[in-house]
Amino acid sequence: MxxxxxxxxxxxxxxxxxxxxxxxxxxxxxxxxxxxxxxxxxxxxxxxxxxxxxxxxxxxxxxxxxxxxIGIEGVRRILDLDNRVTALRLRNRDLQAELEVTRAALRRARIAAGTAHPNTLPVLRHSVTGQSVVVWRPS
Known part of the structure; x- marks a missing residue:
């Protein structure tokens, strides 16, 4: 209810x-x-x-x-694609949450080991189009 x-x-x-x-x-x-x-x-x-x-x-x-x-087969395809998009969005959300948990654990481990430095963690940046992710690591 x-x-x-x-x-x-x-x-x-x-x-x-x-x-x-x-x-x-x-x-x-x-x-x-x-x-x-x-x-x-x-x-x-x-x-x-x-x-x-x-x-x-x-x-x-x-x-x-x-x-x-739109014909019935087109409707079927659209509904299937819509379901796939929904599933991918949920998977993406889960992966982002997992990434945050992993980053936090890595941060805690580095602090505990005394090797923490603000620029040692990978940084994820979204491009202007929001379509790609670039992983940056300092040299």
Whole structure:
């Protein structure tokens, strides 16, 4: 549950008719998207579909892309690339955190060994474009 008493974004609570109404899509379209593997709604013990808020957002995104003339295979590719970008961002965040922990440990080790000097640690600098990283070490 969220802080406002509503369901969590991933809680599968909406029946197909409600999901269709909330997204402006026909229930058969939702079933088709499921068959195509674009969406995977939750299921009840009896086999009924249940959609989450996250599912509704995905359905709206699919509808928006198709409304702009993108075919289903293009939509599939866009969603796949979007998922990859999200995964890479999370991995990058994890690696940055790991780097900071490693740098702190290295700093502590150098201080403990009495070899600490402000210019002995590598410095990471982002280029103007923000696309590359240069590692600088003093000579």
């Amino acid at each position: 969220t802080g406002f008493g509503g369901p969590a974004p991933d809680a599968a609570v909406y029946v197909i008719s409600v999901a269709a109404e909330l997204t402006g899509l026909h229930p058969q379209t939702l079933r088709t998207y499921e068959r195509m593997g674009l969406i995977t709604p939750g299921r009840t013990a009896g086999g009924g579909r249940r959609y989450s808020h996250h599912d509704l957002e995905l359905l709206r995104e699919i509808a928006d892309l198709t409304a702009h003339g």
